[in-house]
Amino acid sequence: MANNLENIDMPADKKAYIISKLNPVLEEMVTRIVTELPEDLPGYADELRKLWYWSMQNQLAKLRAEIRTSIGDDGTGLDSDAESEAEDDEDYVDDLPANFLMPENQKGKTRASVSAEAYGAWNVKQAFTAPILSKSFMFASVEEREMAVVVDAMAEVKLEAGVRVIKQGDDGDFLFVIEEGTLDCIKEIDGEEKVVKTCESGDVFGELSLLYNCPRAAHVQSKDACVLWKLDRETFNHIVKDAAAKKRERYETFLQKVPLLAAMGAYERSQIADALKPQSFADADAVIMTQGEPGDVFYILEEGSAYAEKNGARVMEYSPGSYFGELALIKNEPRAATVKAGGSGAKLLALDRRSFKRLLGSVEELLRKQADEYQ
Incomplete structure (x- = not known):
């Protein structure tokens, strides 16, 4: 846009305004909308307006803190009326936290034009982060629109092998999502690690400190080179x-109505609830799983209906609360x-093999007996 402005008869101050003020806003808006x-x-x-408002409030808060630091902790050099007015402004919008900022590598930069190239880094962040977050139960229920804000608030962390990113007993203000690599959780037990x-x-760690406002429960150390994404406490909360x-x-509430899990305690059910991932099959007769193929997922039918076929013959009907897929596991x-999904489609709750083995151990014997009867 800057090159095009050179050929337009317009006052220099307006051209400067477009380049320094309007272009950055248009860039982010167009990128988000197209994405x-x-x-x-x-x-x-309107949601973007709130995001930008909080971004400015956050920057003002940082500047205010820097001023206090430079003139002393008593803040005598800060005009009280101005400070009061700023604090009043902070109440203007209350549904987005104050640190919803642009990505770190975009802050403080003035762009000369709105172009596809300028969107590159932002798009890469979206492309790489979103699939990782969708694998993590902690983020499974976040709406798509809110997920964009979460991604915006995350910062990339790259580690070499052997780096201790969290120390047991420390206070924690971030959780981490693993994109690449593996890390060990290490606890000090009887004086030994x-x-x-x-x-x-896809795993998340560090969330306990944010959930329960408690010290870090364990050390976390990289086993190999890792790429992580960290999220701050305010956005998380x-x-x-x-x-x-x-x-x-x-x-x-739904799991209490599933006969298989009726005898479980509330804590056990809450762990299962955290690990479940929703899957939807909107079309009638859509294939959920296929006879003869390997299986790593256990399903509970939440809404709709489904049916099982064996060698082409229908052998079972499923209604909400029914489960299937346990035999392979x-x-x-x-x-x-x-x-396959029934006529009205099917909404399922899925549990992967690792979570199935870890969380359904108390009912595995019952599942085995039912499996023998089924066969």
């Missing part, structure tokens, strides 16, 4: 924690039947 394709464009624009868990791509709590409450055998 997300929102249906409610006016509503989406012991590896209690290994985290890999405002968006992720709230969404995760709503998801857990909804799933826990219990016996390490191929899928015993093909399962």
